[in-house]
Amino acid sequence: MNxxxxxxxxxxxxTGFSSFPNxxxxxxxxxxxxxxxILAGNTIIVTTIRRESSLHxxxxxxxxxxxxxxxxxxxxxxxxMLVNLLxxxxxxxxxxxxxxxCLFLAFAGTNCLLLTVMGYDxxxxxxxxxxYPILMNQRFCTELVVFSATTGFLCSTIVTIFIFTLPFxxxxxxxxxxxxxxPLLELACxxxxxxxxxxxxxxxLVVFCSFLLILLSYLLxxxxxxxxxxxxxxxxxxSTCASHLIVVVVHFGCASIVYLRPQSRYTLNEDTxxxxxxTLVTPLLNPVVYSLRNKDVQVALRKSLGRSTCAxxx
Numbered sequence: 001m002n003x004x005x006x007x008x009x010x011x012x013x014x015t016g017f018s019s020f021p022n023x024x025x026x027x028x029x030x031x032x033x034x035x036x037x038i039l040a041g042n043t044i045i046v047t048t049i050r051r052e053s054s055l056h057x058x059x060x061x062x063x064x065x066x067x068x069x070x071x072x073x074x075x076x077x078x079x080x081m082l083v084n085l086l087x088x089x090x091x092x093x094x095x096x097x098x099x100x101x102c103l104f105l106a107f108a109g110t111n112c113l114l115l116t117v118m119g120y121d122x123x124x125x126x127x128x129x130x131x132y133p134i135l136m137n138q139r140f141c142t143e144l145v146v147f148s149a150t151t152g153f154l155c156s157t158i159v160t161i162f163i164f165t166l167p168f169x170x171x172x173x174x175x176x177x178x179x180x181x182x183p184l185l186e187l188a189c190x191x192x193x194x195x196x197x198x199x200x201x202x203x204x205l206v207v208f209c210s211f212l213l214i215l216l217s218y219l220l221x222x223x224x225x226x227x228x229x230x231x232x233x234x235x236x237x238x239s240t241c242a243s244h245l246i247v248v249v250v251h252f253g254c255a256s257i258v259y260l261r262p263q264s265r266y267t268l269n270e271d272t273x274x275x276x277x278x279t280l281v282t283p284l285l286n287p288v289v290y291s292l293r294n295k296d297v298q299v300a301l302r303k304s305l306g307r308s309t310c311a312x313x314x
Contacts, residue, residue, distance in 0.1 A: 013090060014084055015176075016174075041284065041286075042071050042283065045286075052303065054300060073111060098160055098163075101160050105181075110149050112152075112207060125240065126237055152206075162199055174187065
């Protein structure tokens with residue numbers, strides 16, 4: 001295959017919602033509402049944590065960073081998806097596709113690592129409460145966030161380079177509503193087996209190893225909770241972890257189904273449904289779960305709302 005044929009594709013066409021032509025407008029309305037809710041919910045979480053001194057502890061610092069990452073994560077995909085729902089030719093340039101994939105994977109990886117860090121924070125808080133202020137000091141917490149973001153972007157850059165150095169010479173239709181790994185690998189004219197192994201290993205390390213570390217944290221937490229003599233004490237200890245556990249199960253469940261299964265099992269409609277879940281539902285779940293289940297956040301939200309109401313009356 002000569003070089004001219006290998007460099008033929010200059011743009012891709014996203015066909016993720018082509019199976020639902022009569023649902024484009026309803027989907028646009030529903031997804032727009034969900035996206036606005038994601039932006040509003042996560043922004044409120046970040047703002048409330050910044051304004052309320054009672055929430056200036058590691059647990060809520062990590063939550064604010066996760067909410068910020070979720071906003072950026074959805075921004076990489078959803079606006080372009082909404083525009084494509086309103087036009088016939090859902091095209092994206094070669095560079096635009098690479099940029100979208102890189103940003104999507106970067107913030108997705110960052111989210112995985114931040115959830116792992118939050119699991120470690122809960123472990124230290126419950127299993128080593130006396131040493132918690134020393135172990136989870138502000139500098140160390142900042143370093144954990146920087147490490148999560150740096151690792152996420154580094155892994156994303158490596159994966160994107162491997163993907164877009166493959167030759168794309170033939171059909172340019174991506175069977176998805178954004179540029180994702182599996183659909184792009186299917187379009188490539190050649191195979192880079194070493195590159196595919198590296199991509200799988202990176203996805204495995206970020207997704208599966210992060211989940212294993214969270215699982216280890218909760219096994220140690222469970223062991224400590226079972227040693228608490230009173231039922232009320234056990235309930236209080238577990239309640240601090242419940243919101244995090246719900247987000248973890250949904251986030252890693254979707255990520256594992258998509259990125260850790262054999263490539264031959266991909267089907268368009270199933271992948272579209274799963275992708276909508278981890279693109280829109282999971283980022284929306286974060287503020288909903290933490291605002292409904294966390295009393296500290298509820299109290300802080302009421303205080304912020306009360307101050308805003310008083311300011312408006314004055």
